[in-house]
Amino acid sequence: xxxxxxxxxxxxxxxxxxxxxxxxxxxxxxxxxxxxxxxxxxxxxxxxxxxxxxxxxxxxxxxxxxxxxxxxxxxxxxxxxxxxxxxxxxxxxxxxxxxxxxxxxxxxxxxxxxxxxxxxxxxxxxxxxxxxxxxxxxxxxxxxxxxxxxxxxxxxxxxxxxxxxxxxxxxxxxxxxxxxxxxxxxxxxxxxxxxxxxxxxxxxxxxxxxxxxxxxxxxxxxxxxxxxxxxxxxxxxxxxxxxxxxxxxxxxxxxxxxxxxxxxxxxxxxxxx
Amino acid sequence: xxxxxxxxxxxxxxxxxxxxxxxxxxxxxxxxxxxxxxxxxxxxxxxxxxxxxxxxxxxxxxxxxxxxxxxxxxxxxxxxxxxxxxxxxxxxxxxxxxxxxxxxxxxxxxxxxxxxxxxxxxxxxxxxxxxxxxxxxxxxxxxxxxxxxxxxxxxxxxxxxxxxxxxxxxxxxxxxxxxxxxxxxxxxxxxxxxxxxxxxxxxxxxxxxxxxxxxxxxxxxxxxxxxxxxxxxxxxxxxxxxxxxxxxxxxxxxxxxxxxxxxxxxxxxxxxxxxxxxxxxxxxxxxxxxxxxxxxxxxxxxxxxxxxxxxxxxxxxxxxxxxxxxxxxxxxxxxxxxxxxxxxxxxxxxxxxxxxxxxxxxxxxxxxxxxxxxxxxxxxxxxxxxxxxxxxxxxxxxxxxxxxxxxxxxxxxxxxxxxxxxxxxxxxxxxxxxxxxxxxxxxxxxxxxxxxxxxxxxxxxxxxxxxxxxxxxxxxxxxxxxxxxxxxxxxxxxxxxxxxxxxxxxxxxxxxxxxxxxxxxxxxxxxxxx
Numbered sequence: 001x002x003x004x005x006x007x008x009x010x011x012x013x014x015x016x017x018x019x020x021x022x023x024x025x026x027x028x029x030x031x032x033x034x035x036x037x038x039x040x041x042x043x044x045x046x047x048x049x050x051x052x053x054x055x056x057x058x059x060x061x062x063x064x065x066x067x068x069x070x071x072x073x074x075x076x077x078x079x080x081x082x083x084x085x086x087x088x089x090x091x092x093x094x095x096x097x098x099x100x101x102x103x104x105x106x107x108x109x110x111x112x113x114x115x116x117x118x119x120x121x122x123x124x125x126x127x128x129x130x131x132x133x134x135x136x137x138x139x140x141x142x143x144x145x146x147x148x149x150x151x152x153x154x155x156x157x158x159x160x161x162x163x164x165x166x167x168x169x170x171x172x173x174x175x176x177x178x179x180x181x182x183x184x185x186x187x188x189x190x191x192x193x194x195x196x197x198x199x200x201x202x203x204x205x206x207x208x209x210x211x212x213x214x215x216x217x218x219x220x221x222x223x224x225x226x227x228x229x230x231x232x233x234x235x236x237x238x239x240x241x242x243x244x245x246x247x248x249x250x251x252x253x254x255x256x257x258x259x260x261x262x263x264x265x266x267x268x269x270x271x272x273x
Numbered sequence: 274x275x276x277x278x279x280x281x282x283x284x285x286x287x288x289x290x291x292x293x294x295x296x297x298x299x300x301x302x303x304x305x306x307x308x309x310x311x312x313x314x315x316x317x318x319x320x321x322x323x324x325x326x327x328x329x330x331x332x333x334x335x336x337x338x339x340x341x342x343x344x345x346x347x348x349x350x351x352x353x354x355x356x357x358x359x360x361x362x363x364x365x366x367x368x369x370x371x372x373x374x375x376x377x378x379x380x381x382x383x384x385x386x387x388x389x390x391x392x393x394x395x396x397x398x399x400x401x402x403x404x405x406x407x408x409x410x411x412x413x414x415x416x417x418x419x420x421x422x423x424x425x426x427x428x429x430x431x432x433x434x435x436x437x438x439x440x441x442x443x444x445x446x447x448x449x450x451x452x453x454x455x456x457x458x459x460x461x462x463x464x465x466x467x468x469x470x471x472x473x474x475x476x477x478x479x480x481x482x483x484x485x486x487x488x489x490x491x492x493x494x495x496x497x498x499x500x501x502x503x504x505x506x507x508x509x510x511x512x513x514x515x516x517x518x519x520x521x522x523x524x525x526x527x528x529x530x531x532x533x534x535x536x537x538x539x540x541x542x543x544x545x546x547x548x549x550x551x552x553x554x555x556x557x558x559x560x561x562x563x564x565x566x567x568x569x570x571x572x573x574x575x576x577x578x579x580x581x582x583x584x585x586x587x588x589x590x591x592x593x594x595x596x597x598x599x600x601x602x603x604x605x606x607x608x609x610x611x612x613x614x615x616x617x618x619x620x621x622x623x624x625x626x627x628x629x630x631x632x633x634x635x636x637x638x639x640x641x642x643x644x645x646x647x648x649x650x651x652x653x654x655x656x657x658x659x660x661x662x663x664x665x666x667x668x669x670x671x672x673x674x675x676x677x678x679x680x681x682x683x684x685x686x687x688x689x690x691x692x693x694x695x696x697x698x699x700x701x702x703x704x705x706x707x708x709x710x711x712x713x714x715x716x717x718x719x720x721x722x723x724x725x726x727x728x729x730x731x732x733x734x735x736x737x738x739x740x741x742x743x744x745x746x747x748x749x750x751x752x753x754x755x756x757x758x759x760x761x762x763x764x765x766x767x768x769x770x771x772x773x774x775x776x777x778x779x780x781x782x783x784x785x786x787x788x789x790x791x792x793x794x795x796x797x798x799x800x801x802x803x
Contacts, residue, residue: 029733030717031718032714032717034719044650047646048650051644055641059633059637062608062633063630063633066608066626069611069616070618070626073611073616074615074618075616076617079614079615080615081547081614082549082613085550086552087552090605091556091602094601094605098597102594106590106591109645110590113583113645113646114583116649158334158726159334160335160336161334161335166332166333167729171728172332173727173728174728196419197420198417198419200578204719210578211578211579214507215507215508216507216513216580218580219580235578235652235721237343237413239411240338240343240411243721243725243726243727
């Protein structure tokens with residue numbers, strides 16, 4: 001009775017899993033990680049899918065054996081228990097095969113990780129500083145510097161007990177007043193630090209996150225292959241505003257980027273007067 | 274076998290009144306106190322979880338301010354880890370280890386009493402911070418500086434409470450090792466011990482090695498705040514990341530402390546209801562020891578995004594992946610125990626089978642988290658929250674619940690209500706999955722953890738998760754009812770209770786006299802595990 005229920009539940013569950021990983025899901029019920037828009041984010045996505053498929057297949061395999069046993073080796077079916085209780089061959093087999101599978105996973109993972117550490121030869125460097133509770137962006141070579149805070153409509157709607165429906169805000173909690181603007185198809189070095197407590201800078205579409213630690217600088221790079229607006233959030237608990245300091249990266253063609261730089265340089269010069 | 278029966282009256286004499294509990298030196302009573310405390314704290318921590326899921330039911334901040342929400346996530350974790358899972362494990366150890374090895378009590382009975390009574394004291398200290406200026410700690414149970422140093426008046430109470438909790442665990446661990454090493458009945462050799470005793474020996478060593486490290490870490494936090502040190506402040510020449518290293522050097526063995534006793538419980542339940550000996554006993558012992566050994570070399574996988582050198586990232590990735598091998602060995606051995614057995618599916622077995630499946634799912638997400646470049650996307654998201662709730666709730670807690678059902682008839686002398694037990698199991702198992710499986714999706718979709726409000730694209734799965742949460746919480750009320758009912762009444766339990774039960778505790782009457790095995794029992798193959 002219960003065995004049948006369990007079997008049916010698990011069949012339904014397994015179908016859901018298969019459905020899931022064939023990507024048959026709409027945006028609201030998002031099931032999977034984004035592919036992203038950088039070479040690194042794509043590699044990370046592929047690695048993620050590889051590991052996911054491997055563990056799914058192993059899981060289905062082991063659970064099928066288990067459920068078969070539950071169905072078949074039951075007292076109510078008249079099964080008489082065997083008394084065997086060891087096998088060196090079995091132990092060796094299910095030790096060595098997993099080791100080989102793990103090595104198979106470790107090789108591509110190592111390759112991707114090494115690639116992610118190559119921060120040299122960047123054309124542009126931006127310094128990112130985490131504050132409680134907003135981000136500061138400094139383009140040292142271009143002489144531009146500004147804070148990027150949660151957009152006002154999101155901020156108002158997120159006040160406790162505000163009767164404002166969050167759905168009326170533009171990209172609720174994922175929008176800022178001044179986004180980080182970067183050119184596409186150029187290697188950009190992002191150096192990340194913190195001002196007060198540890199924060200973490202994360203834009204899923206770029207493929208990684210890095211902690212923003214006061215007194216220390218973390219070194220990362222990105223090449224954005226597709227123009228667009230990419231959103232992320234702080235990813236290290238940093239106090240009561242932790243959920244309210246998003247990141248918006250606007251990736252634009254180079255001409256547009258250079259125009260934006262000029263405009264901001266002028267604005268900084270004006271402000272300095 | 275009849276030793277205890279003929280001296281029944283003498284060995285069943287219990288002290289009276291509140292003194293029986295306050296001054297107890299009896300492993301059975303102390304075990305009961307640990308378990309009652311654990312169940313009470315389950316509802317304290319569980320209520321906090323209900324508040325969290327209530328706020329996360331819909332986007333927008335409806336009920337709590339972000340500071341209080343962060344206090345809830347912080348205290349929920351501290352309560353569940355230090356107030357529920359660890360005390361339940363020690364409670365089971367207290368009740369069962371002396372009986373399983375043929376000893377009359379623990380080696381250090383008065384120390385045993387103190388180890389327990391420290392817990393209510395420490396938690397009163399911790400939970401009282403909810404009423405202090407600045408509120409309860411809100412920096413996460415991982416208390417990273419510099420954020421943790423922004424805690425208000427609650428800070429010294431938090432540190433003090435953690436110190437006391439650590440002391441309780443260390444003393445308990447010493448007691449367990451001394452008991453098993455010195456008080457086994459003649460003939461009860463190490464390789465004849467029930468696996469539950471083995472997993473507790475190993476857990477005890479992990480406790481002694483790791484809890485003092487936590488004490489060091491939180492003391493450094495204390496001196497940074499009050500005595501002008503700069504262990505974790507770059508401005509003073511220190512490093513906030515060093516805290517993370519020290520904390521997680523404790524923290525990773527800690528999670529194995531949480532799960533190893535659960536592995537032991539499962540290794541008692543499955544052979545009983547499969548009516549077949551545990552497959553690969555020696556292998557299981559070595560696998561458990563390997564897991565414990567390896568657990569000291571993987572701590573930085575909790576810190577992959579801090580900006581470690583490449584060599585460090587690679588080392589910790591390989592070490593983390595390697596733990597999958599002995600863990601897999603254990604899973605395969607449990608399945609091999611079932612294979613060609615003659616199974617029945619009473620409530621303890623249902624929890625044990627659910628454990629094998631659901632803990633494995635938690636293990637798979639753990640393996641994914643161990644792959645460093647992928648972890649850069651998973652770290653600090655709901656994917657991590659899903660992972661650890663699968664291994665801790667549908668893992669450790671399910672094993673503990675299964676263990677309670679398994680041994681309740683022995684402890685109380687009554688069979689629990691099997692129909693209600695099955696209802697509790699199915700409601701719990703289904704609701705736990707509705708609660709936590711969608712959190713994998715939320716993490717992959719980009720939702721960070723420890724946020725009280727979220728972007729609209731996360732709304733649908735959050736609502737599903739919250740509904741699962743409320744259902745799960747309600748279902749546990751049924752568990753309390755079943756336990757209380759079993760204590761008071763129920764069909765009389767035999768000595769053996771379960772047809773397939775083997776081991777010294779199943780030779781004793783149900784309930785056992787206050788003092789058992791005052792003279793060591795003869796050890797035959799029938800009661801040995803090999």
